[in-house]
Amino acid sequence: VKPTSKTEKTRQYIIETTAGIFNEKGYAGTSLSDLTKATKLTKGSIYGNFENKEEVALAAFDYNWKHVRKTIGDMMLACDSAKDRILVYCRVYSSNQEFFMKGGCPLLNTAVEADDTHEVLRERVAAAFMLWKRELVHIINEGVEKGEFRDDAQADKVALSVIALVEGSILIGKATKKGRFSDLILDSIKDLISLIEVKEGK
Amino acid sequence: VKPTSKTEKTRQYIIETTAGIFNEKGYAGTSLSDLTKATKLTKGSIYGNFENKEEVALAAFDYNWKHVRKTIGDMMLACDSAKDRILVYCRVYSSNQEFFMKGGCPLLNTAVEADDTHEVLRERVAAAFMLWKRELVHIINEGVEKGEFRDDAQADKVALSVIALVEGSILIGKATKKGRFSDLILDSIKDLISLIEVKEGK
Amino acid sequence: VKPTSKTEKTRQYIIETTAGIFNEKGYAGTSLSDLTKATKLTKGSIYGNFENKEEVALAAFDYNWKHVRKTIGDMMLACDSAKDRILVYCRVYSSNQEFFMKGGCPLLNTAVEADDTHEVLRERVAAAFMLWKRELVHIINEGVEKGEFRDDAQADKVALSVIALVEGSILIGKATKKGRFSDLILDSIKDLISLIEVKEGK
Amino acid sequence: VKPTSKTEKTRQYIIETTAGIFNEKGYAGTSLSDLTKATKLTKGSIYGNFENKEEVALAAFDYNWKHVRKTIGDMMLACDSAKDRILVYCRVYSSNQEFFMKGGCPLLNTAVEADDTHEVLRERVAAAFMLWKRELVHIINEGVEKGEFRDDAQADKVALSVIALVEGSILIGKATKKGRFSDLILDSIKDLISLIEVKEGK
DNA sequence: ACGTGCGGGACCCCCCGTTTGT
DNA sequence: ACAAACGGGGGGTCCCGCACGT
Numbered sequence: 095v096k097p098t099s100k101t102e103k104t105r106q107y108i109i110e111t112t113a114g115i116f117n118e119k120g121y122a123g124t125s126l127s128d129l130t131k132a133t134k135l136t137k138g139s140i141y142g143n144f145e146n147k148e149e150v151a152l153a154a155f156d157y158n159w160k161h162v163r164k165t166i167g168d169m170m171l172a173c174d175s176a177k178d179r180i181l182v183y184c185r186v187y188s189s190n191q192e193f194f195m196k197g198g199c200p201l202l203n204t205a206v207e208a209d210d211t212h213e214v215l216r217e218r219v220a221a222a223f224m225l226w227k228r229e230l231v232h233i234i235n236e237g238v239e240k241g242e243f244r245d246d247a248q249a250d251k252v253a254l255s256v257i258a259l260v261e262g263s264i265l266i267g268k269a270t271k272k273g274r275f276s277d278l279i280l281d282s283i284k285d286l287i288s289l290i291e292v293k294e295g296k
Numbered sequence: 297v298k299p300t301s302k303t304e305k306t307r308q309y310i311i312e313t314t315a316g317i318f319n320e321k322g323y324a325g326t327s328l329s330d331l332t333k334a335t336k337l338t339k340g341s342i343y344g345n346f347e348n349k350e351e352v353a354l355a356a357f358d359y360n361w362k363h364v365r366k367t368i369g370d371m372m373l374a375c376d377s378a379k380d381r382i383l384v385y386c387r388v389y390s391s392n393q394e395f396f397m398k399g400g401c402p403l404l405n406t407a408v409e410a411d412d413t414h415e416v417l418r419e420r421v422a423a424a425f426m427l428w429k430r431e432l433v434h435i436i437n438e439g440v441e442k443g444e445f446r447d448d449a450q451a452d453k454v455a456l457s458v459i460a461l462v463e464g465s466i467l468i469g470k471a472t473k474k475g476r477f478s479d480l481i482l483d484s485i486k487d488l489i490s491l492i493e494v495k496e497g498k
Numbered sequence: 499v500k501p502t503s504k505t506e507k508t509r510q511y512i513i514e515t516t517a518g519i520f521n522e523k524g525y526a527g528t529s530l531s532d533l534t535k536a537t538k539l540t541k542g543s544i545y546g547n548f549e550n551k552e553e554v555a556l557a558a559f560d561y562n563w564k565h566v567r568k569t570i571g572d573m574m575l576a577c578d579s580a581k582d583r584i585l586v587y588c589r590v591y592s593s594n595q596e597f598f599m600k601g602g603c604p605l606l607n608t609a610v611e612a613d614d615t616h617e618v619l620r621e622r623v624a625a626a627f628m629l630w631k632r633e634l635v636h637i638i639n640e641g642v643e644k645g646e647f648r649d650d651a652q653a654d655k656v657a658l659s660v661i662a663l664v665e666g667s668i669l670i671g672k673a674t675k676k677g678r679f680s681d682l683i684l685d686s687i688k689d690l691i692s693l694i695e696v697k698e699g700k
Numbered sequence: 701v702k703p704t705s706k707t708e709k710t711r712q713y714i715i716e717t718t719a720g721i722f723n724e725k726g727y728a729g730t731s732l733s734d735l736t737k738a739t740k741l742t743k744g745s746i747y748g749n750f751e752n753k754e755e756v757a758l759a760a761f762d763y764n765w766k767h768v769r770k771t772i773g774d775m776m777l778a779c780d781s782a783k784d785r786i787l788v789y790c791r792v793y794s795s796n797q798e799f800f801m802k803g804g805c806p807l808l809n810t811a812v813e814a815d816d817t818h819e820v821l822r823e824r825v826a827a828a829f830m831l832w833k834r835e836l837v838h839i840i841n842e843g844v845e846k847g848e849f850r851d852d853a854q855a856d857k858v859a860l861s862v863i864a865l866v867e868g869s870i871l872i873g874k875a876t877k878k879g880r881f882s883d884l885i886l887d888s889i890k891d892l893i894s895l896i897e898v899k900e901g902k
Numbered sequence: 903a904c905g906t907g908c909g910g911g912a913c914c915c916c917c918c919g920t921t922t923g924t
Numbered sequence: 925a926c927a928a929a930c931g932g933g934g935g936g937t938c939c940c941g942c943a944c945g946t
Binding site: 527 | 724725726728729803804808809811812813814815816817822825826829830854856857858860861863864865866867868869871872874875876877881884885887888891892895
């Protein structure tokens with residue numbers, strides 16, 4: 095994914111430079127001057143590379159979300175069991191870890207801002223949630239096949255609840271500035287998993 | 297909370313009329329013209345009753361949140377057990393129920409918008425979260441005392457996780473427009489409770 | 499037509515101050531800064547009194563055109579015969595007369611600018627042309643009734659041709675800066691009239 | 701007018717492709733992006749061949765006007781009498797004829813736009829009017845010499861009035877969208893000519 | 903020499919939250 | 925409580941150079 099043309103490089107530069115701003119201030123709350131200030135480019139230049147602000151916002155969202163998924167995906171590759179893969183979330187979002195994403199989870203931020211006001215963005219967020227869920231379902235089903243999880247595990251429900259706990263932990267952690275709250279919530283993921291685990295020696 | 301003076305009545309009228317708008321459009325996304333349009337008052341009138349837009353926003357947030365707490369509090373009064381009281385959340389946020397709050401949970405909306413950009417609002421949200429948690433902890437501890445829940449229940453953790461699941465279910469439900477997702481997530485609250493329940497006949 | 503409220507006075511002030519600018523620079527060529535510079539009001543103030551720039555432009559056109567019609571109408575009142583009334587145009591647009599309208603005839607200017615680009619404005623211009631023609635037709639028909647003009651006079655054709663000659667004289671006079679050209683063209687109006695006049699003594 | 705060099709060919713291509721746009725939208729109303737869109741060239745390329753937008757506009761005007769004169773000149777060659785040559789205008793601008801020039805008469809359009817705002821363009825238009833008039837004067841004088849027109853015909857006045865009627869008919873026709881109006885006005889040209897004609901048998 | 907890609911900054915219209923005079 | 929004016933900033937487009945390839 096190395097950009098080749100100058101245009102593509104500038105596009106990429108703009109996206110990388112501004113993605114964090116969009117995630118912190120929101121897509122409506124980020125102004126063009128924020129973009130010009132951060133990139134040290136002029137409006138003319140930005141509008142030469144993007145149709146309008148919305149296109150930058152969409153690209154920034156994609157970038158942010160791709161970054162999160164890449165980070166977590168890489169950590170999952172190093173895991174042996176389905177359970178460990180799921181628990182990656184507990185590690186990556188735990189409070190002793192710096193938030194690897196400035197401004198919090200882009201999915202959370204974008205979903206809340208867009209759901210009532212920006213249909214295009216909302217659909218993109220919805221698609222992201224669906225994909226995330228599908229991946230978790232896949233991991234859980236693999237666990238079932240390998241005898242790690244019980245046959246009657248409701249993959250859908252567990253997947254969605256894990257996502258909900260992750261997002262909830264970020265939400266509450268950032269709002270209250272109490273990392274311990276985040277950690278406690280993330281710990282509940284383990285409890286949910288324990289409910290579908292096949293207990294050895296029983 | 298009886299408004300007495302004319303001023304106080306107008307304040308109250310403005311707040312009630314605009315609280316829903318703030319919750320839907322966000323605090324930054326709501327403009328003064330939105331307020332004048334909804335209240336059919338003039339800008340001058342609004343500025344006569346409030347210092348500035350922020351003060352209206354804060355009052356609207358308080359109003360919204362108080363409304364949610366009142367609704368749920370009333371439903372809890374009719375419950376016999378601690379478990380039932382907690383499960384009120386599953387009922388009130390379930391998808392066959394119309395969202396009783398237009399625009400979703402004000403805590404969720406405000407937290408996400410304010411956490412990086414508006415310290416005053418963020419603190420108010422943080423206080424709300426703390427209060428909510430404290431109430432849940434109180435309910436759980438009552439359950440422990442009455443032998444409904446196990447002695448070793450981690451009230452803090454369960455309380456926070458319930459909140460996280462509730463907010464997560466709203467978040468994902470609104471973003472994906474799939475009510476079933478919400479319901480599945482809310483159902484996990486029961487599972488978390490089951491883990492601290494004293495099982496009869498055992 | 500005395501404006502009463504403050505709002506109405508400011509509206510009127512803006513229209514009067516900017517009507518000439520619109521007529522000279524065209525409706526697209528006139529910028530908001532032109533308006534603020536001329537009125538010494540701020541953008542906010544103008545937008546407090548008008549929906550948008552277009553509304554100012556339309557009001558300015560109406561004002562300009564009304565002014566022209568009033569001036570000419572008044573001069574016609576002092577005329578005895580139908581012929582004299584028509585020949586008022588020759589006097590009012592003659593070159594020794596200063597152009598009573600800065601920027602030339604608003605009908606001409608607006609028609610040319612709007613016909614391919616601005617339907618609303620074009621319709622307003624079309625209506626103005628129709629009204630002008632109707633008035634001329636009325637004058638001519640009166641002349642016929644009074645035995646001043648021949649029975650077989652084609653009122654429509656003469657009316658339109660008089661209008662065409664008037665506008666043509668303005669057009670060519672302004673473009674070439676030769677007042678004599680204007681006067682020669684206007685003089686042809688008399689020739690057209692002579693063709694429908696009842697010749698005495700014959 | 702054979703373009704030889706590459707540069708000259710590109711210049712010509714740009715002019716031909718954009719002349720119609722300038723005539724429809726006006727010289728100020730036509731943007732560089734309009735030009736690049738129509739020519740499928742880049743801005744840089746246009747600026748390589750022209751000093752600036754104004755130079756393109758001037759060239760486009762010349763091209764448009766030359767085109768009109770060529771068309772009418774050709775039709776006049778086929779005419780026997782001076783009168784017929786003049787009446788070519790009635791035929792070419794009549795409403796059953798499609799306007800042979802998209803956007804109307806370039807002289808009319810340009811004159812109105814430029815007279816108060818763009819001196820260079822205005823002078824070019826003035827020169828065009830002068831030339832047009834001179835040609836008509838020439839035709840009329842020929843008619844006088846051949847005994848077609850009376851000795852006392854005021855060539856200047858008739859020429860200018862014919863031009864005024866032609867432009868007026870286009871103006872009113874386009875603004876009101878009533879072709880009949882154009883035709884009635886053009887018919888008055890015949891009346892003006894009849895006034896200077898030598899009546900046979902008298 | 904010729905065409906292009908890309909960046910620049912001034913200006914466009916409009917709406918914002920706010921203050922002032924009444 | 926309101927009407928009216930304010931000035932700054934919102935997103936977006938304008939015309940135009942400059943540095944690069946060919």
